[in-house]
Amino acid sequence: MEKCSLQMKDIVKSYSGVTVLKGVSLNVRQGEIHALLGENGAGKTTLMNILGGVVPSDSGEIHLFGKPAKINSPADSQALGIAFIHQELNVVNDLKVYENMFLGRELYKKSGILDAKRMCEETAKVFKKMNVSIDPREVMRDLQTSYKQIVEIAKALLMDAKLIIMDEPTTSLTQKEIDNVFSIIRGLTKDHGVTVIFISHKLGEVVDICDSYTVLRNGENVASGSITQPDGSKIKQDDLARMMVGKDVLNQQVYEDHEIGEVVLEVKDMTVGDRVKGVSFTLREGEILGITGLLGDGKDELVRALFGDLPHTGTIIKNGKPLCVGHPSQAKKCGIGYLPPNRKENAIIKDLSVQDNINITVLEKCRCGIALSRKRERAVAQEYCEKLRIKTSNIMNKITSLSGGNQQKAVLSKWLNAKPDIMIMSNPTQGVDVGAKNEIYAEIMKLARQKIGIIVTSGEAQEIIKLCDRVLVMYHGELRGELRRDQLTEENIMILSTGGSLN
Template sequence: MTLEMRNIVKSFGANDVLKDISFSIAGGEICALLGENGAGKSTLMNILGGVLPADAGTILLDGKEVQFSTPAKSLDAGIAFIHQELNLVNDLAIYENMFIGREIKRKGGFLDAPAMIEKCREVFARMDVDIDPSLMVRDLDASYKQIVEIARALLMKASIIIMDEPTTSLTEPEIERVFDMMRTLQGQGVAMVFISHKLKEVLAVCTRYTVLRDGAMVAEGPVEGVTVDELATHMVGHQVRTESLRQERELGKEVLRAEGLSQERFHDVSFSLRAGEVLGFTGLLGDGRSELFQAVFGSGGKVRGQLYLEGEPVQVHSTQQALALGIGYVPRNRKENGIIKDMDILENGSIVTWPRNARLGVIDWGKVREGFQKQAQGLRIKMDSEKNPIGSLSGGNQQKVVLAKWLNADPKVLIFDNPTQGVDVGAKEDIYDTILALANQGVAVVVLSSEAQEIIRLCDKAVVLYHGRVQGELSGEDMTDQEIMRLATGGEMRERVESVG
């Protein structure tokens, strides 16, 4: 199948999101669609997927003009869309989610659950993923929810598959399995649009690239011969930093210390964090780092062991208590945990400071607005109006609003859980600058990330977890991709076994 989108135009009010964009892809191609958050990538694909109407322009499939007024009509034409934000129903089982709208039924109209479960098992077997299709989606973490999204797209048997940030929450082995499947589909003549901010992945799996900037196409061509730096420069319009961002700074007193923290997903974890320090935690899927710091923040249930804040023993039982103690947490799953969809941008970016800016239960919105505007300016949040819905912003700008919320609270300790997940290279550098500025101001910072390069570039030290236990602590020249991966896969444990033998 061959797709052509010609002279596509789309505006939201006075904001021209797409300016005369033309895009094409043919069967057997994997085309990267690149650009910063807000460049127009998702809007262009939402038009193709029947989610949004174009203001002008035409879409042709195999030379025939088509119009998609609904996602169902786009899917009927052979176009499957894996959206950036998870689109699953938490209160349904995995197999029910995968067959929504396409349920297998017995004679008489009754649902054939065993048949649907078996089909799910076949897809998961192809992906080499061990998941029980009968599990409820709410019991999965974000990584496995993304895997279910990808598996659902594979069931569609589409001729064109749009993948919007499909690998954001996946580990390296899982990403490679996805890439293997993409190459298999490519050999079968399937066309794939790959939207990603991970430019190394683009070079690894894509055949072509198209770059949008501020709603206009600025570059396109074959992936062969292009570099990560060149793609990044096309995206932001200037050269992007790739050097280490670690800075020599005088660290203050110990702010946070953990001794022997244990729970179901982590075991006997101890660490120390000083004022002005950026401490990284990394590992592979299931390493327990998110659960560990959710417990530190008072949202992860009862935990064994002892936590000390500025030398005093504390037991954090709630997020309200954590906030009162000066501990903040920027969650990784923005849609489910970071934003409140029914609130506007200002409300989302200030909610944790409402009690501080209220007298007799009445919020002083002047002070609230003043604090948010200061953070919005520093973070360079792109928005038309702070009263617009939070959903009107791109993913990267939503993440900045979540960050503004916590910066307004003046925390002593600020925990970032995958802070640049689904964020473009320009917004990523802004967030890095903010983290370093916080450290320079004496805030104790924790960065949880599955990206080794993010940890290496940003953090003063790195704690590597393996199956919920501290496998090693790295700093300086020892903090390399190879050493992090060796520890994250249990390397140190294997060495100890060999030495005993």
């Protein structure tokens, strides 16, 4: 009989009078990769936060490696051999990479001085094992988001953990980096008996790497089983999605025909340092323009420059008039909105409520005389919570009380609320479940029907294919090619994004 690494039994947890876990149980065998699935707000992250010592449960039992476990803090969890890689990056941007790796577990010389050399060496060993090249002495803020995620994963490997919780670990990684991480995970489970709990909305990854699954819906267990079926085939993504949402969602039609009008934005010879090199393009009213490419090929820097977040050269023309956009506030005044890719660092204001985050772009509309009208603020925030189905017990709760996907919908609400003429969205469904993705896609299509010009940047080819009227593909900071909707295939996108040409 296979040993059980983890047993969580009848776990109950409530926030502000709302029960988010209703007697949930989870059984994970030693040495397996176990998928924990569910919609945003289903209770996955809360359950893992209890296991990681981040929050206490109201009731229930936890057994680790056959023994009862009391976990009252993250330190307790780590001492028991549990490493938690959170969905939102948990790095200190002002510290160096090796300092993040050893934070709270620093190595010292006999003299009592920090042994920086040894910590750098140990950090380099882990990176070598992962087949990644990161300088241990580099400051975290200078790393791209994907490399920050890799540091988080490396930190868990450095701890020599017996049970690793991975909450959306591949969101910011390229396919090559994902393959490297998966190879490492499989090696840890196969050769060293490490157990992995894998939380992801990317069902293709779940089917590819996981051995078994548990599905939560509305804080309750709804299904569990093996990824490999009795006949030797693997479970279908459609079936997993149906368990998560309670209906068929993967096969829903996203794209709808809509009218495309005159040119609303023209960009000429846009250059951003050495990341974007002389890119030119146009955007029309009601058009959904995709910009894609491999990670680091300049798409994110391009749209940040359009929003005034990065210095640039080149010409930006909106509705026939030249724009000088040197700051995001200027872009907002010019009717340009921007949904950034890194929600935690660039989109939410963690100390403010859900209501305040939604209204932050339109406070002038919530005034009554010289003062803010709380009644108007509440009405606007409530409207968008209902429109995008943001799950919250109280809109005055902090934005951080929401699940990652509901936070993403709140950020989108902020810009829908501002009613821009041009909306830029970087990875609009990052960290969002399959059901909520369709809701966001529907909002994007609605914006297009309202003749708003939309730019979507994404590294997910299927997302680009589902949504866009036209796609620009970047390669090493340059525009490699343009694809009409009838040319949109994963193969064509990959050919251009790797420097090839279409015949």
